[in-house]
Amino acid sequence: LACSSKYVLSQMHPMWQGPLAVPGGDRQSPIDIVVRKSVFDSKLKPLVTNYDPQTCQQIWNNGYSFLVEYDDTTDKSTLKGGPLQDQFRLCQFHFHWGESNAWGSEHTVDRRLFPAELHLVHWNSDKYSLFEEAVMEDNGLAVIGIFLKVGKRHEGLQKLVDALPAIRHKDSVVEFTRFDPACLLPANTDDYWTYHGSLTTPPLTESVSWIVMKQHIEVSHDQLAVFRSLLFTSAEEDVQKSMVNNFRVQQSLCGRTVRSSFT
Numbered sequence: 267l268a269c270s271s272k273y274v275l276s277q278m279h280p281m282w283q284g285p286l287a288v289p290g291g292d293r294q295s296p297i298d299i300v301v302r303k304s305v306f307d308s309k310l311k312p313l314v315t316n317y318d319p320q321t322c323q324q325i326w327n328n329g330y331s332f333l334v335e336y337d338d339t340t341d342k343s344t345l346k347g348g349p350l351q352d353q354f355r356l357c358q359f360h361f362h363w364g365e366s367n368a369w370g371s372e373h374t375v376d377r378r379l380f381p382a383e384l385h386l387v388h389w390n391s392d393k394y395s396l397f398e399e400a401v402m403e404d405n406g407l408a409v410i411g412i413f414l415k416v417g418k419r420h421e422g423l424q425k426l427v428d429a430l431p432a433i434r435h436k437d438s439v440v441e442f443t444r445f446d447p448a449c450l451l452p453a454n455t456d457d458y459w460t461y462h463g464s465l466t467t468p469p470l471t472e473s474v475s476w477i478v479m480k481q482h483i484e485v486s487h488d489q490l491a492v493f494r495s496l497l498f499t500s501a502e503e504d505v506q507k508s509m510v511n512n513f514r515v516q517q518s519l520c521g522r523t524v525r526s527s528f529t
């Protein structure tokens with residue numbers, strides 16, 4: 267049973283060869299959210315986000331996705347409320363997507379796949395002093411997951427899309443400032459599912475309180491096509507590989523309960 271194994275299957279993605287050792291391995295992400303099995307919890311509060319666009323610093327291609335990074339040396343961009351007891355600092359956001367619009371998200375809802383998924387990564391600044399510390403602790407991180415659907419153009423996303431050609435290759439970075447991540451949140455942030463899981467990329471540590479939004483956001487086909495124009499490979503490599511399908515395979519629930527903030 268995958269829940270008791272000390273290893274998780276190495277992922278479809280070529281970059282991860284061989285089994286990855288994960289401590290315990292019984293609260294891995296992503297998962298399929300089975301709506302009728304989720305449990306309504308009336309104690310779950312609305313999310314409270316307080317993002318300061320001035321803390322936005324840079325955008326870079328890390329060879330797996332592209333990350334928009336925020337200055338997390340102060341409590342200027344924070345997340346609290348929802349299922350969380352503490353205050354968390356925004357450190358970065360990134361996306362996972364497919365080579366086609368038929369798949370690309372990491373979480374699914376009743377097995378439904380979306381073309382992409384946005385992750386806003388925060389760490390517990392009430393208990394820890396650095397992301398690197400928090401990422402190893404079981405209440406260290408809070409990641410907001412938001413599904414993307416193909417439809418009308420997302421005006422707020424365009425500034426980010428326009429910056430992507432400058433970071434086509436792995437390890438490229440450009441300055442990226444005054445971007446308010448609140449523009450990427452869906453209109454309704456009160457309705458979400460939440461469960462305890464892990465990062466979906468190495469080190470796959472089981473330190474994440476996942477908050478998956480019920481309501482998706484819409485981006486245009488052309489905007490998503492620019493994501494797919496990014497490359498996994500650095501400028502020096504002979505063979506260039508399109509940055510697509512940078513999602514992890516779904517993991518066993520292992521008896522976990524997914525709670526919902528709505529009925």
Ligand SMILES: Cc1ccc(O)c(S)c1
Binds near residue numbers: 409
């Ligand atoms: C910290 C972090 C890095 C990469 C990821 O895909 C996720 S989900 C979290």
Ligand SMILES: [Zn+2]
Binds near residue numbers: 360361362385466
């Ligand atoms: Zn992610």
